[in-house]
Amino acid sequence: MKIILLKTAANYLLPLLLLFSVFILLRGHYEPGGGFVGGLIASIAFILHSLANGLDSTKALLKYSPFYFIPFGLSIAILSGLAPLFVGEPFMTVLWFENPLPVIGLIGSALFFDIGVYLVVIGVTLTILFTISESV
Amino acid sequence: MLLAILSGFLIAICLLFLGKQLKGNLPLAVSILPITLFVYFCTFLPGIGEGQTFFQHIPWIPSMGIHLDFKLDGLSLLFSLLITGIGSLVFLYSSSYLKGHIYIGRFYGYLCVFMASMLGVVLSDNLLVLFVFWELTAISSFFLIGFNNDNEASRKSSLLAWAITGGGGFFLMAGFILIGNVSGTYSLQEMLSSSELLKSHFLYAIMLFLIFAGAFTKSAQFPFHFWLPGAMKAPTPVSAYLHSATMVKAGIYLIARFTPILGNHPYWNNTLLIVGGITMVYGAFHSIFRIDLKGILAYSTISALGILVFLLGIGTHDALLAASVFILVHAFYKAGLFLIAGVIDHETGTRDVSQLAGLRKVMAPLAIAGGLAALSSAGIPLTLSFVSKDLIYEATLNSGNSALLFTLIAILTNIFLSYSGYLAGIKPFVGSLPAKFSEVHLPSGFMWLPPLFLGLGGLLFGLFPSLLDSSLIQPVIHAMGANDTVVSLKLWHGFNTVLMLSALTIVCGIILYLILKPSLKRLNAIGKLDSFSPQTIFMSLAKGTKFIALRYTKFMHNGFLRSYLTKIIFFLVCLIGYYLIRNVDIQLYTDKHTAISMYEAIVFSIMIVAIFTIVFSPSRFVAIISLSVMGYCMCLFFVYYGAPDLAMTQFTIDTLTTVLFVLVLLKLPPYLRIKDKAAQVRDGFLAGAFGILISVIALQVLNEPTNKNISRFYADNAYLLGKGKNVVNVILVDFRGYDTLVEITVLTIAAIGVYSMLKIQSSEIE
Numbered sequence: 089m090k091i092i093l094l095k096t097a098a099n100y101l102l103p104l105l106l107l108f109s110v111f112i113l114l115r116g117h118y119e120p121g122g123g124f125v126g127g128l129i130a131s132i133a134f135i136l137h138s139l140a141n142g143l144d145s146t147k148a149l150l151k152y153s154p155f156y157f158i159p160f161g162l163s164i165a166i167l168s169g170l171a172p173l174f175v176g177e178p179f180m181t182v183l184w185f186e187n188p189l190p191v192i193g194l195i196g197s198a199l200f201f202d203i204g205v206y207l208v209v210i211g212v213t214l215t216i217l218f219t220i221s222e223s224v
Numbered sequence: 225m226l227l228a229i230l231s232g233f234l235i236a237i238c239l240l241f242l243g244k245q246l247k248g249n250l251p252l253a254v255s256i257l258p259i260t261l262f263v264y265f266c267t268f269l270p271g272i273g274e275g276q277t278f279f280q281h282i283p284w285i286p287s288m289g290i291h292l293d294f295k296l297d298g299l300s301l302l303f304s305l306l307i308t309g310i311g312s313l314v315f316l317y318s319s320s321y322l323k324g325h326i327y328i329g330r331f332y333g334y335l336c337v338f339m340a341s342m343l344g345v346v347l348s349d350n351l352l353v354l355f356v357f358w359e360l361t362a363i364s365s366f367f368l369i370g371f372n373n374d375n376e377a378s379r380k381s382s383l384l385a386w387a388i389t390g391g392g393g394f395f396l397m398a399g400f401i402l403i404g405n406v407s408g409t410y411s412l413q414e415m416l417s418s419s420e421l422l423k424s425h426f427l428y429a430i431m432l433f434l435i436f437a438g439a440f441t442k443s444a445q446f447p448f449h450f451w452l453p454g455a456m457k458a459p460t461p462v463s464a465y466l467h468s469a470t471m472v473k474a475g476i477y478l479i480a481r482f483t484p485i486l487g488n489h490p491y492w493n494n495t496l497l498i499v500g501g502i503t504m505v506y507g508a509f510h511s512i513f514r515i516d517l518k519g520i521l522a523y524s525t526i527s528a529l530g531i532l533v534f535l536l537g538i539g540t541h542d543a544l545l546a547a548s549v550f551i552l553v554h555a556f557y558k559a560g561l562f563l564i565a566g567v568i569d570h571e572t573g574t575r576d577v578s579q580l581a582g583l584r585k586v587m588a589p590l591a592i593a594g595g596l597a598a599l600s601s602a603g604i605p606l607t608l609s610f611v612s613k614d615l616i617y618e619a620t621l622n623s624g625n626s627a628l629l630f631t632l633i634a635i636l637t638n639i640f641l642s643y644s645g646y647l648a649g650i651k652p653f654v655g656s657l658p659a660k661f662s663e664v665h666l667p668s669g670f671m672w673l674p675p676l677f678l679g680l681g682g683l684l685f686g687l688f689p690s691l692l693d694s695s696l697i698q699p700v701i702h703a704m705g706a707n708d709t710v711v712s713l714k715l716w717h718g719f720n721t722v723l724m725l726s727a728l729t730i731v732c733g734i735i736l737y738l739i740l741k742p743s744l745k746r747l748n749a750i751g752k753l754d755s756f757s758p759q760t761i762f763m764s765l766a767k768g769t770k771f772i773a774l775r776y777t778k779f780m781h782n783g784f785l786r787s788y789l790t791k792i793i794f795f796l797v798c799l800i801g802y803y804l805i806r807n808v809d810i811q812l813y814t815d816k817h818t819a820i821s822m823y824e825a826i827v828f829s830i831m832i833v834a835i836f837t838i839v840f841s842p843s844r845f846v847a848i849i850s851l852s853v854m855g856y857c858m859c860l861f862f863v864y865y866g867a868p869d870l871a872m873t874q875f876t877i878d879t880l881t882t883v884l885f886v887l888v889l890l891k892l893p894p895y896l897r898i899k900d901k902a903a904q905v906r907d908g909f910l911a912g913a914f915g916i917l918i919s920v921i922a923l924q925v926l927n928e929p930t931n932k933n934i935s936r937f938y939a940d941n942a943y944l945l946g947k948g949k950n951v952v953n954v955i956l957v958d959f960r961g962y963d964t965l966v967e968i969t970v971l972t973i974a975a976i977g978v979y980s981m982l983k984i985q986s987s988e989i990e
Binding site: 162 | 884965971
């Protein structure tokens with residue numbers, strides 16, 4: 089089921105949606121958004137791509153199985169929680185860098201936690217959807 | 225002390241890796257552990273004898289009052305010495321008994337775990353820590369009973385033992401928590417001062433029930449005794465160690481430990497007296513009918529445990545003294561008899577006492593050990609057992625109102641026990657040697673020295689009981705609450721009633737031995753009573769449970785998603801509906817609500833159309849699309865009422881769900897109208913009820929006064945503490961970051977679940 093229109097649109101939409109998801113992820117602390125929604129939007133981007141181009145080409149594009157996103161994201165989230173232990177603060181205290189970065193703004197360990205959530209959500213969603221579409 | 229306990233676990237782990245390298249030397253290398261620990265605990269003897277107690281306090285989970293507290297007093301020391309002392313002999317013995325066995329590394333691993341957890345039980349001062357070790361002993365016992373795991377009977381016995389002792393463990397845990405709550409501490413030491421509070425508490429009877437359920441199952445008291453004969457499927461050294469000398473005495477230890485806390489109350493004493501009394505007579509009576517060496521020993525062990533419970537039930541200082549000496553005596557002779565039975569089985573290949581005879585000619589040292597053990601079990605003068613028997617009679621004679629009855633059943637039990645002792649320790653060695661055993665020879669010293677050692681030990685302490693009294697036994701009964709007693713053990717008490725009773729027991733035992741020969745016929749005769757035995761009842765209960773579980777599973781887990789949903793929703797409707805009708809004053813005022821705006825009216829009408837399309841559409845695809853229309857409409861409501869985060873999430877989730885549905889849709893059978901009218905009505909009714917219920921709840925919530933403190937806190941502090949302006953996100957990643965962490969872990973588990981279920985299923989089909 090290949091529709092040229094959808095295929096062309098999906099190819100352009102994928103990078104745009106991914107960018108948008110990162111944008112949503114980053115603005116989460118001040119405006120509506122965050123890792124969870126960002127992750128879902130990124131998953132939708134890949135799902136759209138796979139609907140248009142077939143599952144195999146999306147997998148080839150991803151290079152790694154989406155399953156690997158999960159442990160990776162979980163580790164980032166946990167490490168960001170563990171980081172404060174090294175400076176003597178309790179587990180999961182948010183640490184902040186002193187100076188804001190250009191474009192992104194002030195960075196704290198909460199951002200890394202959110203990035204972890206983002207990756208886990210992508211991994212979980214894609215794993216579930218890919219597995220189901222492969223096996224039904 | 226912590227190291228002493230943990231060393232067993234550490235060695236067990238090391239055995240996993242080193243087992244291969246050590247090969248033949250492994251048993252002897254591992255045996256260093258119990259010997260070292262034995263010496264270590266011996267160094268405490270002088271201090272304990274002077275009345276000291278040793279503490280070690282390591283905070284573990286302070287917020288819940290759980291500390292790794294260890295306390296070494298007389299009672300703990302007695303058990304520690306038994307555990308490590310008998311342990312040393314059993315470790316050495318097994319090196320020869322299981323020589324060349326393929327899983328010998330595993331065997332020693334289990335033994336180490338058992339020894340360590342048993343030490344943990346007797347040394348822990350914190351109830352919850354004690355409970356952990358308690359369960360670990362049951363687990364290691366499970367593995368040791370089922371050590372010959374290619375034998376079905378072994379597996380069944382270990383499961384039975386696990387079911388009984390593990391079931392008792394549940395009660396015990398509940399009992400510990402209850403006691404901990406009432407007294408406000410989990411430390412046994414601190415509980416001593418709240419003894420009166422506990423005893424006068426209205427839940428005292430329940431505490432006793434729970435604690436006793438744990439102790440009686442562990443210590444094989446009637447009617448839970450039947451797992452113990454089954455546990456004899458374990459290799460014999462295990463039977464000697466776990467199921468006679470140490471683990472089964474954990475229940476006794478627990479009762480003794482709680483004597484100063486919960487004891488000295490009519491409920492306490494009477495329960496122990498009745499259960500212990502029945503067990504001791506029942507076990508002793510059964511033991512004289514057995515012809516399997518280990519069967520005899522198993523039942524006489526049950527009886528001995530009954531005696532201990534019985535003595536603790538009498539509860540006088542005399543009785544506590546008798547109990548503590550008897551613990552030691554019993555460990556000496558019963559472990560010895562078990563080890564001897566193991567040698568006989570190992571060398572002749574049979575344990576049938578009606579066939580065994582004349583083995584003294586081929587195994588002289590073992591015959592001496594057997595004789596000593598049998599004399600010990602019968603309480604012949606000069607053995608420590610004689611002293612202990614005197615103490616038992618003294619305790620029963622001075623027990624007050626029912627002294628006569630108690631003394632009578634004690635005598636009866638002791639006669640039976642001395643008979644079974646002769647049967648196990650003397651019968652195989654006397655008479656003429658059958659031809660088929662003429663080739664039998666004495667095994668290596670590791671196997672016959674330990675029982676001989678135990679027999680001589682019983683004799684040594686019998687001749688010089690003063691070695692024990694003030695150094696060990698006195699601290700033991702002090703730990704049980706008899707603080708002011710001075711113990712002086714003597715072999716000779718002069719001519720008195722007690723001596724007469726001892727003599728009577730011995731004479732009757734010998735007469736019984738001379739007239740009763742073990743035979744299969746009598747075993748079968750008593751086998752007829754099995755249909756009333758607790759074991760049969762337990763087994764039929766187990767069968768019934770299985771049957772009900774099968775029926776339940778067939779009904780509840782029939783594999784149809786729609787049936788699960790129906791049941792879940794039905795249950796919810798009933799439960800919440802019942803609560804709402806009974807307890808809540810439902811007020812559905814509409815005047816508080818804002819007026820319906822144009823947007824809302826439009827979105828609402830779209831939703832109505834979508835609902836009707838879902839319900840009445842003949843096509844699955846249309847239904848699913850309509851469903852997502854519903855979802856998007858909800859998003860619009862969220863946007864309209866100022867919840868953009870929620871709207872975004874709902875929007876993306878809805879998109880993904882639709883995609884998922886479409887993916888699955890391809891493989892589903894074409895949509896069929898539900899022909900069954902009744903099912904249609906049922907589903908419609910259920911859906912309607914659920915919808916109404918949720919609406920009522922939603923409206924009702926508006927009437928409840930809301931607590932704004934929490935949301936105000938978040939709103940006020942999101943920027944100050946979390947440096948974010950989006951409150952929802954700050955809650956997610958900062959204030960309630962723990963929750964999020966757990967949530968993404970749950971998501972991971974879900975993904976792994978879906979992945980493995982579908983992958984395994986599809987690979988099976990291929």
